[in-house]
Amino acid sequence: MLYSRYFIPTLKETPSDAEVISHQLMLRAGMIRKLSAGIYNYLPLGLRSIRKFENIVREEMNKAGAIEMLMPSVQPAELWQESGRWQFYGKELLRFKDRKDNEFCMGPTHEEVITDMVRREIKSYRQMPLNFYQIQTKFRDEIRPRFGLMRGREFIMKDAYSFDVDSAAADLSYEKMYNAYVRIFERCGLNFRAVEADTGSIGGSSSHEFMVLADSGEDAIVSCDSCRYAANVEKAEVRPVSVTSNAELMSLEKKATPNKKAIIDVAAFLKVPVETTIKALVCTNGEGVFAMALLRGDHDLNEIKLKNAMGWEEIRMATDDEILAASGAPVGFLGPIGVKDGLVIIADVALNGMSNCVIGANETDMHYVGANPGRDFMIERIVDLRNVVAGDACPRCESGKMEMWRGIEVGHVFKLGTKYSEKLNATYLDADGKETVIFMGCYGIGIGRTVAASIEQNHDENGIIFPIPLAPFHCSVVALNPGKETGVLAQAEEIYFKLEKLGIDVLFDDRDERPGIKFKDNDLIGIPLRIVVGSKGLAEGKVELKNRKTGDMQLLPIDEAIEQVRRIVDNALVYE
RNA sequence: CGGGGAGUAGCGCAGUCUGGGAGCGCACCUGCCUUGGGAGCAGGGGGUCGCAAGUUCGAAUCUUGUCUCCCCGACCA
DSSP states (O other): OBGGGSOOOOOSSOOTTOOSHHHHHHHHTTSEEEEETTEEEEOHHHHHHHHHHHHHHHHHHHHTTOEEOOOOSEEEHHHHHHHTHHHHTGGGSOEEEOTTOOEEEEOSOOHHHHHHHHHHHOOBGGGOSEEEEEEEEEEOOOSSOBTGGGBOSEEEEEEEEEEESSHHHHHHHHHHHHHHHHHHHHHTTOOEEEEEOOOGGGOOSEEEEEEEEOTTOSEEEEEESSSSOEEETTTOOOOOOOOOOOOOOOOOEEEEOTTOOSHHHHHHHHTOOGGGEEEEEEEEOSSSOEEEEEEETTOOBOHHHHHHHHTOSOOEEOOHHHHHHHHSSOTTSOOSTTOOTTOEEEEEGGGTTOOSEEEEOSSTTEEEEEEOBTTTBOOSEEEOOBOOOTTOBOSSSSSOBEEEEEEEEEEEEEEEETHHHHHTTOEEEOTTSOEEEOEEEEEEEEHHHHHHHHHHHSEETTEEOOOGGGOSOSEEEEESSTTTOHHHHHHHHHHHHHHHHTTOOEEEEOOOOOHHHHHHHHHHTTOSEEEEEOHHHHHTTEEEEEETTTOOEEEEEHHHHHHHHHHHHHHHHOOO
16 A cells, blocks of 8 residues: 555644544544544555455454355344333434434444344254354434544444254353454454453343453453352452351440441541441332442442442432432431331341441431341341452452453353244244254354454554554555655565565555654554665665564665565454 | 533634724635755735624624534432
8 A cells, every 4th residue: 555645644633532452443444534423434444454354354253154245234223122121221322313213323232133034034953053244333322422433322243143952952052152352352462351241231141341451441240269260340240258247235225426428437437437327229111110229338339239229220220319318318328217107128248247337327427336137127028239349359250359450342252042032033943843942042243342452452652553453554664755856756666575475464655754743653553574775775685674663673674674574564454 | 401601714713891994823715945854935816703683873792582513411229
């Protein structure tokens, strides 16, 4: 590719609305431009990287036995009504009507469409297992799009859907996809973790997220430092502790705690460790059902665990007014003792073995001390409700401690079971001629997000440092002063042709610009290898080869430089 | 959705409080000069100041409305 005939509008200054490094660099490198909130143009350079990644995904999906197809991005409401998600998906689902007033949506995901296709076409157990995938543009009307391609509203996604005769077969399909995902992200040279995850609005029985580790990640994940357990904190289990306290039970006593609402302030005011306090949080499913969650004062409620424990579809913190109505007590002084009937009391496992606690007295400016679960108040259920924190004991092995990371979710695999196939009546006849519901799985990869995540992990003060598999070009050839030094231009062009002939993606910087501009641009856009052709080196028959990542620079005879580039690129692209 | 902030040239911004000339840096165009890390000099083009209404002799500036964008907020009891 001739730089002078290509289109790479680089920016010297960082646009003010770009927060994270990948967003800033993708704008500055001329890879993307914003069209509207969360909606981007993919400029030629950005598209090249995206295509590189897509092809890696394609290769691995095909290798794993998945079959590529393409579904429409506009979907009829009927299918969503049939699955029930027309109601549940909420405002993220962009809905609209056609000229005949029929309702449609922009597809945020394609379980309904693929299941509809499969139920029409698949009749026999002989036709399975099947796994269809597509690489396609999705639309989710996010509350707050941000960070460029990391959380856009319109985005490119690879989604795959597996169909199997039973649960065991579906598990196999799931495992194949899981392994394919590991290969995909390893091939890109990403530092990632596969973690257990909540299934969210997609539903299903179990799932893993593939998380690229980065401080800018929107998810918190934990992993064990001695075994393989790793999970999103939304999902991460707490190791149950059974402490039997021998402490003598104090008597229950009410104490004034004027204006001390936050549990930390209460503990400080009463001069007790915060670990001996219990806080009460009221949540609702938004449909008039309220639950009071009891947690140790220094622990954080995990809303998803509470939601799942209650069997709710939605969850949110109750408002102050709702709390007063449901519990009869003011916010800041809530407690289970003497609370209104009809409120479910559900406690975190940490309350097991706690005694002589401080807890809200359901009265303005009052807390109890010496409160004891079982004696002073009843708990209907004790479940795991809190967030794991760094240093917690591993729930799976004896010696491990949990470590915390921030991660960018680039892939997610789900076991769906029969959730969609039942709703949409996707069945087949088994060997006995009996009608049976199909078992499904679904598997997503954020294409643009992965490229962005790769930039989060690979950059320096001069710009992007693309790993070779994702680089828009493997190598650049920079001709110094081509306007004047025609011998340089001719020689550089020859190198460019030779490299292209070897199958290397080359960007030939033939622009009549000052060297500084060319070096800065080449660094910014992150081309992994650079050959500089200048008159000085050429006098000795040599050119300079520089490695963007390591900074290594060497003067080499022309053919040797070409050979080195070929070898480095080939080595980076093989994966077994 | 709540709170905060911002819309002035392609990008980054000043000017708005205190109404009267639309500006600065980068980018862009022309010429000279320069050529191994975003040079220099000279000249030049480009903006209905987000949109609408109002106040005023006069509005980027004041008032009202509206649209868009950005940031913060889901552990606070």
